[in-house]
Amino acid sequence: MLLKGASHRTKITDDINTDYIISGRYKFKIQDPYELAKHVMEDLDPDFFSKITKGDFIVAGRNFGCGSSREQAPMSIKYAGISAVIAKSFARIFYRNCFNLGLPLIECDTDNIDDGDALEIDLDKGILKNITKSLEIKIKPFPKTMQTLLEDGGLVSHFKKHKGFGL
Amino acid sequence: MGKTIAEKILSAHSGKDANAGDIVIADLDFMIGQDGTSGVAIDVFNKMEGGKVFDPSKVAIIIDHSSPSPNEGVSAIHKKIREFSKAQGISLFDIGCGVCHQITPEMGFVVPGNLVIGADSHTCTYGAINVFSTGIGSTDLAAGMISGKLWFKVPETIKFQINGKWPKGVFSKDLILKIIGDIGADGATYMATEFVGPAIEDLSVDARFTISNMAIEMGGKAGLMNADKKTIEWVRSHSKKTFTPVESDKDAKFAKTMEYDVSKLSPQIAKPHTVDNVSPIEAIEGLEIQQGFIGTCTNGRLEDLEIAAKILKGKKVNAGCRLIVAPASKSIFIEAMKKGLVQTIMDAGGVFVTPGCGPCVGTHNGVPSDGEKVLSTANRNFKGRMGNNKAEIYLGSPATVAASVIEGKIADSRKYM
Known part of the structure; x- marks a missing residue:
């Protein structure tokens, strides 16, 4: 699978927590995921949502998604049109939640990706191309369990297909 | 193995x-x-x-x-x-x-x-x-x-x-x-x-x-x-x-x-805006706060209320500061009432809210104002956590919060023991 889009980074790069991704001010009262998505990363950059074109990427440093188990965090990223999050590492609950929703998380070195860079990810070859900087970055392969969940389109369709866990 | x-x-x-x-x-x-x-x-x-x-x-x-x-x-x-x-x-x-x-x-x-x-x-x-x-x-x-x-x-x-x-x-x-x-x-x-x-x-x-x-x-x-x-x-x-x-x-x-080795440990404070941004009390005491919060799944239990009440007994919450308390459960709240802890904390100027998460998650019960500093017994101090991304959240023990609201600034609870 080939993913193409632009990089979106915020000033804070490490330990971006789920409160930053979607604030408790919204997540506890808004049920419509498209409405929630309008507030994605708002506390770090009030204009974050308006800069996204469908298919773009969020790019960050270490421990992206730490904090609360709120699934509204990956939901608001997905419904904002982001096709994958790229970071050096991810927090555990957020990691599960994203693959459960069919949203791929790319683990690789992100030091050479700036805000606005054009990126292309070849998931089959495990390569991220930074078109803007003419660089190739190797990405960590998905564990088998996560690959299966992604191929099935997330846990809901996986669960229905296998009538339970088919992992 | x-x-x-x-x-x-x-x-x-x-x-x-x-x-x-x-x-x-x-x-x-x-x-x-x-x-x-x-x-x-x-x-x-x-x-x-x-x-x-x-x-x-x-x-x-x-x-x-x-x-x-x-x-x-x-x-x-x-x-x-x-x-x-x-x-x-x-x-x-x-x-x-x-x-x-x-x-x-x-x-x-x-x-x-x-x-x-x-x-x-x-x-x-x-x-x-x-x-x-x-x-x-x-x-x-x-x-x-x-x-x-x-x-x-x-x-x-x-x-x-x-x-x-x-x-x-x-x-x-x-x-x-x-x-x-x-x-x-x-x-x-x-x-x-x-x-x-x-x-x-x-x-x-x-x-x-x-x-x-x-x-x-x-x-x-x-x-x-x-x-x-x-x-x-x-x-x-x-x-x-x-x-x-x-x-x-x-x-x-x-x-x-x-x-x-806990023998050498002093009270600790997590500073804004991450939980791992930790200092010993000696490095931060004296910082003015506007709100104290005792409660949550971290520190809203009976023992926590007992520790706070012991420090607050006969004292007053500083005029420049508020104290909000959310017992972690109804049974803790009732037990605290029976033991007179609620009376002691209220006499000192503390305010009780419904047992539950209280103001920890930023939806209600004490959203701080722009530029205010909160000292809380909760587990998270992320920017915006308590409902305002222009406020600052510090984390400490119930004893540290009780001592600090008396002084209106972050205080070393050991002198109240």
Whole structure:
């Protein structure tokens, strides 16, 4: 699978927590995921949502998604049109939640990706191309369990297909 | 090769010889959701064509995050939860019952050796009573409610050996803040943690919950402790379920072991805006605050209110400062009233809100203003956490908060002991 889009980074790069991704001010009262998505990363950059074109990427440093188990965090990223999050590492609950929703998380070195860079990810070859900087970055392969969940389109369709866990 | 607590519990619940790194599908003993996560879980349950919950006696939903509802959006989610709980015959703890992580052990739902999931990141709290419990998202909770199972990657374990004698005015909160400051917000990502040693054995079960509760703040999947005599007495006084405690083997393989001596520990403060930004009290005392908050799944228990009341007795909350208290459960609130703690804290100028999460998650009950500094006993100080991204949140023990609201600035609780 080939993913193409632009990089979106915020000033804070490490330990971006789920409160930053979607604030408790919204997540506890808004049920419509498209409405929630309008507030994605708002506390770090009030204009974050308006800069996204469908298919773009969020790019960050270490421990992206730490904090609360709120699934509204990956939901608001997905419904904002982001096709994958790229970071050096991810927090555990957020990691599960994203693959459960069919949203791929790319683990690789992100030091050479700036805000606005054009990126292309070849998931089959495990390569991220930074078109803007003419660089190739190797990405960590998905564990088998996560690959299966992604191929099935997330846990809901996986669960229905296998009538339970088919992992 | 010996096994850790995590490997033993995941082996027993999956029927496999589970070792760190393995993927297992395991049977769940109990699962919970709260009002911030259960609305989505119910939607996913229906999308998965869940029909009936696998065993209604093993599922509970607790309305604690925004309770009572502050607006119509939350009210709609609460209504959805009430209707689902009634239709499925599962336990519902409605407004005012308390925080999910106090209710679940207090009601005796979980006992040593259990495997438990919760759609709340602080589900790791029950590790203090020897339960492998971990936070998951709403979709995982839906799958668990339907099948009674979930897949797990068996984690490696970091062992924390805690030695020494507790100095007066230094508490389990100070220790866990110190550890998180040392290891960092991702220092235990995807790993279980075990806390052992004489200083852990000296703590009450209430104080132990505080440590396990914050394992997630270093990325941990579980915050485990052995079940000693105190644990067993505590669990027997809350639950009729039978259980077998689980301990790590002497030759179990740990990812690493870290040793601490609490004798030399001073009160600790986590500064804005991350939990691992920790300083000893000496480096920060004197900083003016406008609000103190005592409560949450970290520090809203009876012992916490006792410590605060003892410091506040006969004193007044500073004129430039407010004190908000949210007991972690209704039964704690009632017990605190019987003991006169509520009267003492109110006489000093403290304000009580409904048992539950209180102002911790930023939906109600004390949203700070722009530029205000809050000192809280909660587990998170992320920017915007309490509902205003222009406020600053500091974290400390109930003793530190009680001492600080008297002075209107961050204060060393040891001088009030």
